[in-house]
Amino acid sequence: MTSQSLPKEFKRLECWCSRWALSNSNERSRQRQNSTLDELEEFYSSFLPLAEKALIHLSGFKLGELPKEEALLLKLLLSLAEVTPAIEWYGQPRVIDGLDPERFPAALLLKDLSP
Amino acid sequence: MSNTTETRFTLKHPELGTGPIPTDIYWKEDFYEKELEAIFRRAWLWAGRVEQVAKPGAFFVKSIPTFDASILITRTSSGAIKAYHNTCQHRGNHVELSSEGNCRVFTCPFHGWSYNLDGELTGVPDSDAFYDLDRSSLSLPEVSVDVWEGFIFINLQESPNETLEEFLGKQGRNLSGYPFEKGKAVFSYEGQIDTNWKCMVDSFTEAYHVPVLHKRSVKDSFCGPNNPHGRLLDVDLSGHHRKISVAGNPEYQPRPVQGLAYRFSPGAAVTSGDGDQSGNQLPENINPTKDPSWVFDIAVFFPNLLLFVGGGMHFLHQIWPLSANNVHWEMRGFLREAQTAAERFGQENSIVELRDAVLEDTNTLERIQIALKRQTIREFIYHDHELALRYNFHTVNRWVQEYEKETP
Incomplete structure (x- = not known):
């Protein structure tokens, strides 16, 4: 595992890096599907109090020119975006009455860390 | 305040009637065989964007699952966009195996025959050992291609009976001028579903389902x-095509993380209900009623392309039938490029919201298809705001009837 160090105001979130700093949206989706609701809620609720601060912080960084710590913070935020509907919409990891996401994977992926 | 309450769209089109629609054409294979010839071999079909062939030599390969066809699209040295069947004229292998790239010649990986960007056969290894080799008759077979607003369309007829401009007609003019070129951040999803292609297109052209099917999400x-x-602001039927205008809820209060995404990346929010969020001057006929609660227009380009145009992003679905009862389906989204890391989060939120809502939309389709095949539903009863679905039924039948008239 490479360095899992976040900017110092966000050290509390480092425990989530091994599970949620992933390489693309298909991996994030799979991780969401393979987690329990409790696990997702724990990630969401420990991130939520810091999310606004994290976004204000990252507003000062140009995509494509991120230092390692900020890149890692963005990776976690991208997973927060993936997990959010499970909490804010469904109350379960999967879409309720939804098509299996494994049947509809991303083909073209946005890059995570550059435009 | 939305003007969505008093409209009666269907009554403006008395020729379409208001009665039930028979469901045979949504599952029967014999009708599907007619649709292939009458519609998919004759209509202009979306194949890509000009950004994919930005410079001479840039190319991409578009597969057309309906016909197992592989179309090679490139920009020539003179700057023209050309499309070819991706078929080597020696033994029929694909000339180009990559899905995209840049090159000066296309070289078949079987025996090394090569073609220039104009499709002309320029290289034949050990050519002396062939008999009467006439290179001029061995160009890559050309496919009709034209461009509208940066969208590349192809047509599989040898000489199309309408130009792209004629085919798109008023729908093309209505959407011209939308800043499609700003959607540089491209993502896509692909899959297969056991549904009829028309049922899938139709599922995205009404909003009557929104308060029920999407009750937990959007x-x-x-x-x-x-x-x-979920009444519509407008339904516009024009030629082969149709467009609906969808209202949002101006009172909507986003949920916590969603709200942060909208705040830090306003242009990327697809469902915020804010209408035009990024200061674009949108063309007059997008959101034609100028309702402030407008979210997006959904333009269906007959037969199989749905283009959603909103204030901050646009996205499309393209649905390729594989039989009467299943489809290959692509959703492709075009976002403004994120400048900051915070905006990248907003993009991801938009993508995830859109994908999850679409997973809700599409989970009904296989159940419907089984009901159609078992004939436990023999008629569709359409709400006034499901007029676009009624129009699709009529348009499909018109194309098939015209084809049958021309080819006895």
Whole structure:
């Protein structure tokens, strides 16, 4: 595992890096599907109090020119975006009455860390 | 305040009637065989964007699952966009195996025959050992291609009976001028579903389902107290095509993380109900009623392309039938490029919301297809705001009837 160090105001979130700093949206989706609701809620609720601060912080960084710590913070935020509907919409990891996401994977992926 | 309550769209088109629609054409293989010839071999079909062939030598390969066809699209040295069947004229292998790239010649990986960007056969290894080799008759077979607003369309007829401009007609003019070129951040999803292609297109052309099917997800973004049933702002039927205008809920209060995404990346929010969020001057006929609660227009380009145009992003679905009862389906989204890391989060939020809502939309389709095949539903009863679906039925039948008239 490479360095899992976040900017110092966000050290509390480092425990989530091994599970949620992933390489693309298909991996994030799979991780969401393979987690329990409790696990997702724990990630969401420990991130939520810091999310606004994290976004204000990252507003000062140009995509494509991120230092390692900020890149890692963005990776976690991208997973927060993936997990959010499970909490804010469904109350379960999967879409309720939804098509299996494994049947509809991303083909073209946005890059995570550059435009 | 939305003007969505008093409209009666269907009555403006008395020729379409108001009665039930028979469901045979949504599952029967014999009708599907006619649709292939009458519609998919004759209509202009979306194949890509000009950004994919930005410079001479840039190319991409578009597969057309309906016909197992592989179309090679490139920009020539003179700057023209050309399309070819991706078929080597020696033994029929694909000339180009990559899905995209840049080159000066296309070289078949079987025996090394090569073709220039104009499709002409320029290289034949050990050519002396062939008999009467006439290179001029061995160019890559050309496919009709034209461009509208940066969207590349192909047509599989040898000489199309309408130009692309004629084919698109008023729908093309209505959407011209939308800043499609700003959607540089491209993502896509692909899959297969056991549904009829028309049922799938139709499922995205009404909003009557929104407060029910999407009750846990986007219902509140779209349906406020002024529009509890997802009524449309406008339905525009023009030529082969149709367009609906969808209202949002101006009173919507985003949920916590979603709200942060909208705040830090306003242009990327697809369901915020804010209408035009990024200061674009949109063409007059997008959101034609100029309703402030407008979220997006959904333009269906007959037969199989749905283009959603909103204030901050646009996205499309393209649905390729594989038989009467299943399809290959692509959703492709075009976002403004994120400048900051915070905006990248907003993009991801938009993508995830859109994908999850679409997973809700599409889970009905296989159940419907089984009901159609078992004939436990023999007629569709359409709501006034499901007029676009009724129009699709009529348009499909018109194309098939015209084809049958021309080819006895």
